[in-house]
Amino acid sequence: MTEKKHSPKSSPCVQITGMGIVSAIGHNIAEFTRSLADGKSGVRRIARSTTPPLAVAIGAEIDGFNFEQMLGQFSDMPESLTQSVQHVTRRAPFTIQTSVISALQAWRQARLDDKPIEPERIGLVIAGHNTTQNYQYSLCSDFQRNPEYLSPRYALQFMDSNQIGVLSEIFNIRGEGFVTGGASASGNVGVIHGARLIQAGLVDACLVVGVVADLSPMEIQGFCTIGAMGGKQFHDQPEKACRPFDALHEGFIYGQASACLVLESGDSANARKAPGLANILGGAINLHATASAQPDIDGETKAMNAALQQSGLAACEIDYLNTHGSSSPLGDKVEIQAIEQVFGDHFPRVRLNATKGLTGHCLYSAGVVEIIATVVQMQQGFIHPNINLENPINATANFCGATAVSQPIHSAMSNSFGFGGINTSIVLQKIPADTDF
Structure with a gap:
């Protein structure tokens, strides 16, 4: 890291x-x-x-x-x-x-x-x-x-x-x-x-x-x-x-x-004089050169690292990550490995959840839905629950549990990955509510 x-x-x-x-x-x-x-x-x-x-x-x-x-x-x-x-x-x-x-x-x-x-x-x-x-x-x-x-x-x-x-x-x-x-x-x-x-x-x-x-x-x-x-x-x-x-x-x-x-x-x-809700600090897209539906740890890792590079933040400055978290066995496994690789020593501290656990996988609109969820949590100071996460596939990941938790979020990341080897990640930053114009 x-x-x-x-x-x-x-x-x-x-x-x-x-x-x-x-x-x-x-x-x-x-x-x-x-x-x-x-x-x-x-x-x-x-x-x-x-x-x-x-x-x-x-x-x-x-x-x-x-x-x-x-x-x-x-x-x-x-x-x-x-x-x-x-x-x-x-x-x-x-x-x-x-x-x-x-x-x-x-x-x-x-x-x-x-x-x-x-x-x-x-x-x-x-x-x-x-x-x-x-x-x-x-x-x-x-x-x-x-x-x-x-x-x-x-x-x-x-x-x-x-x-x-x-x-x-x-x-x-x-x-x-x-x-x-x-x-x-x-x-x-x-x-x-x-x-x-x-x-x-x-x-x-x-x-x-x-x-x-x-x-x-x-x-x-x-x-x-x-x-x-x-x-x-x-x-x-x-x-x-x-x-x-x-x-x-x-x-x-x-x-x-x-x-x-x-x-x-x-x-x-x-x-x-339009109040800002959040800043978009960075966003990255890459392909891992496949016609299949298979996820790729290298492509996902590169997308997150590139978004961080654009944002000017280090991985240790990310408070929260809204995962792609599709509920697919292979997809979830590869994503959590990629997150662990990107965040290194900070991995056990960055808060993780998956909005799809509540909304289902909204496919085309999923990325926008999850950015909205991220901004809402930033503004309100909470992490929404993972309601069906009873036996996590990774014991060291800092998943939110069955109920929401209060937590300030200053900087966040949101991942979306698609069939055909499409990997994306976006970094967001909270805008203080009392910002002057």
């Missing part, structure tokens, strides 16, 4: 100034925060019926989502914004509607409706790919009976870039915009590229939206076929199925969430 501090490269400070979420454990940041602190799991039996039946009917799906009702919570929203939302979301797919709600939450927390930024100076990154499979699957039987059944808008709606069109029209975003794909690392990939847009001076702020993974029975069967998805041994006790770093883990448990961050340069946030 390298104890010496590194000097970060000179680049604009990137802050998080807004956050929004729609998930299985909360439809806004306040509900999500309470669920984290209480150790509330969103994993349950999946109620929807499908043809054929789901291979594994356990997951943390978004429950009770009503777009019109949730839109009604923004009653003081400017009329122009309300009309724009209603125009482009009428009969929109579920993935679009959840993105819009999480983005509205983040946009308004960042005060971008009453303290705006020039539209050309705002970027948009959609974190997630292949996001419309269940939407397409649901239309297939009707299409086979009558091809003309298709909506005239289907040609736009089946493309991931529809998220860019809808959100840019709602918020009048006219800077750079694109979709980032990185399997389960998509969220972190999106955040890192959003931060890079700001650091390059191309935009002053960037909306990063982690899109709901709305899987069809085909994708669920595919994950089961390769042995990636768990839930079989606890099919009668679904709340116990997601077990990151526990000896009885058997694979990831499907989760759903749309999560959004507003990233902004420190200068822009200060000029607008």
